[in-house]
Amino acid sequence: MRTMRHYFLVLVFFCCTAPHVHADDLLMVRTQQAFPEAMLALQTSIREHGYKVTRVQRIDIGLTGMGYKTDKYRVVFVGKPAEIQYLVNKYPALAAYMPPQISIFAEQGETVLVTANPMIYSEMIEDDADKILFRRWESDVYSVFDDIRAAED
Amino acid sequence: MSFLKINVIKSLFLLSILAFSLNVFSAPHGDELYGRYCSSCHGKDGKGGVGVPLALHSFINSVSDEYLVKTIRHGRPGRIMPAFLSLSDAQVSAIVGHVRGWSDAPAPAEDTTVVKGNAEHGEKLFASHCVQCHGEAGMGGKGTGVTFSRKRELPIIAPALNNTGFLAAASDVMIRDTITLGREGTPMTSMLVAGLSEEDIDDIVSYIRSFEKTAAELEQTLNGAGSESPVIIVDSPYGLDETVENLKQAITDQNFTLIRTDFLEHGLVEEGKENKKQVVLHFCNFGFLFQALSLDPRVGMFLPCRVTVVEKDGKVKISTINPKRLSKLFNNHELDEYCEEMYEAYITLLEDAIL
Numbered sequence: 001m002r003t004m005r006h007y008f009l010v011l012v013f014f015c016c017t018a019p020h021v022h023a024d025d026l027l028m029v030r031t032q033q034a035f036p037e038a039m040l041a042l043q044t045s046i047r048e049h050g051y052k053v054t055r056v057q058r059i060d061i062g063l064t065g066m067g068y069k070t071d072k073y074r075v076v077f078v079g080k081p082a083e084i085q086y087l088v089n090k091y092p093a094l095a096a097y098m099p100p101q102i103s104i105f106a107e108q109g110e111t112v113l114v115t116a117n118p119m120i121y122s123e124m125i126e127d128d129a130d131k132i133l134f135r136r137w138e139s140d141v142y143s144v145f146d147d148i149r150a151a152e153d
Numbered sequence: 154m155s156f157l158k159i160n161v162i163k164s165l166f167l168l169s170i171l172a173f174s175l176n177v178f179s180a181p182h183g184d185e186l187y188g189r190y191c192s193s194c195h196g197k198d199g200k201g202g203v204g205v206p207l208a209l210h211s212f213i214n215s216v217s218d219e220y221l222v223k224t225i226r227h228g229r230p231g232r233i234m235p236a237f238l239s240l241s242d243a244q245v246s247a248i249v250g251h252v253r254g255w256s257d258a259p260a261p262a263e264d265t266t267v268v269k270g271n272a273e274h275g276e277k278l279f280a281s282h283c284v285q286c287h288g289e290a291g292m293g294g295k296g297t298g299v300t301f302s303r304k305r306e307l308p309i310i311a312p313a314l315n316n317t318g319f320l321a322a323a324s325d326v327m328i329r330d331t332i333t334l335g336r337e338g339t340p341m342t343s344m345l346v347a348g349l350s351e352e353d354i355d356d357i358v359s360y361i362r363s364f365e366k367t368a369a370e371l372e373q374t375l376n377g378a379g380s381e382s383p384v385i386i387v388d389s390p391y392g393l394d395e396t397v398e399n400l401k402q403a404i405t406d407q408n409f410t411l412i413r414t415d416f417l418e419h420g421l422v423e424e425g426k427e428n429k430k431q432v433v434l435h436f437c438n439f440g441f442l443f444q445a446l447s448l449d450p451r452v453g454m455f456l457p458c459r460v461t462v463v464e465k466d467g468k469v470k471i472s473t474i475n476p477k478r479l480s481k482l483f484n485n486h487e488l489d490e491y492c493e494e495m496y497e498a499y500i501t502l503l504e505d506a507i508l
Contacts, residue, residue: 030196
């Protein structure tokens with residue numbers, strides 16, 4: 001029995017910890033769609049996944065004047081109200097990253113989207129039960145990015 | 154312990170094994186995995202974009218499956234290419250299978266024969282024949298390819314050789330063969346044709362092997378950045394409003410432009426219903442922004458700069474992201490200096506605000 005329990009614990013340990021330690025830090029997708037179509041696909045998919053787009057921020061104002069090669073760069077802020085409120089209230093340190101953001105920019109006729117893996121926020125919170133939330137966000141980001149790749153065909 | 158209890162534990166045990174193996178072995182479809190994890194940089198069809206083109210016959214026909222597996226696992230620390238540690242072995246080999254599909258010859262077997270040469274002589278040859286592309290001490294060509302300013306038609310950027318990921322993946326024989334044959338279709342030409350002897354090439358291989366120590370140090374720096382806290386957070390001795398006013402002043406004093414002040418819950422809840430105790434200040438310095446985006450457009454994700462003020466239970470906390478953590482996040486050495494500068498700016502800002 002002892003060894004059985006030992007194995008069980010080792011297994012539980014392995015299942016729960018391995019993915020946390022090694023989360024891929026950045027999530028990225030490139031689509032052959034032009035910027036406006038990619039932006040539309042992004043916002044549609046975000047809403048379909050039950051999230052709200054809270055703001056679309058231009059960050060390229062003033063940049064084209066400096067010789068910057070694209071005027072198509074936006075940061076899209078995304079979240080579910082109840083989750084963001086809950087998290088920021090419980091963990092003020094998370095506020096600096098909330099609501100999470102996805103950047104989207106045109107590159108050579110294609111469009112690139114990139115976001116931090118929500119799993120990195122796990123480092124900032126103590127309660128394991130809350131970390132599950134980030135795991136779900138992560139899988140939602142993957143799913144949104146899958147939609148964007150699917151939309152290009 | 155009762156029989157029932159043992160049975161419950163037993164079935165839990167089996168269930169967890171099942172769950173675990175499903176997690177690991179489900180869906181190792183190489184094309185899908187490649188699409189999800191690699192195509193954003195290397196291109197859907199492996200023809201490149203960011204990073205070297207994987208579909209090129211001169212590349213894929215010349216490297217072993219082991220080389221590909223190790224490259225995926227180690228990544229190229231500080232050179233954009235991430236280390237894929239969360240993928241299962243089955244997933245990695247499915248990806249390798251997909252990449253291998255672009256070759257038109259069987260995969261070469263891994264040959265771990267040690268190449269012996271004179272590293273000192275190799276260093277001289279490296280300086281005369283390789284530095285112009287692979288950089289001082291093999292640090293890699295400038296620019297990562299993740300940039301707008303770089304046209305796709307431009308030559309492929311020479312990879313870093315002074316890199317733990319490369320050194321761990323490449324065998325001596327692979328390095329020797331690459332130098333000897335070059336890679337047709339890329340700026341990497343055959344050094345035999347360029348006039349070096351086989352002996353010269355062995356010397357260069359020995360020199361490249363000697364990078365191991367500096368490469369490890371570089372990776373250490375990166376890992377140090379990775380263990381930085383993701384946030385900088387300080388307590389303010391002032392009330393919320395006063396803290397926000399102080400920050401506005403500090404932002405101007407630091408030559409930043411204040412773009413906007415709003416509630417963290419802006420857009421999240423109905424206008425007017427936001428939590429007034431959570432305020433975000435957005436600010437920017439266009440010169441800085443331009444510089445950062447030219448290095449790596451992905452950093453736009455954390456721009457414009459933001460500082461957040463939150464009051465909870467009467468205590469006011471100011472927080473920003475920690476730029477030092479970002480060089481690890483973006484896995485881009487070229488951002489290090491910028492992140493350091495950004496970090497200093499944030500610290501000064503916060504210090505000014507709570508003075």
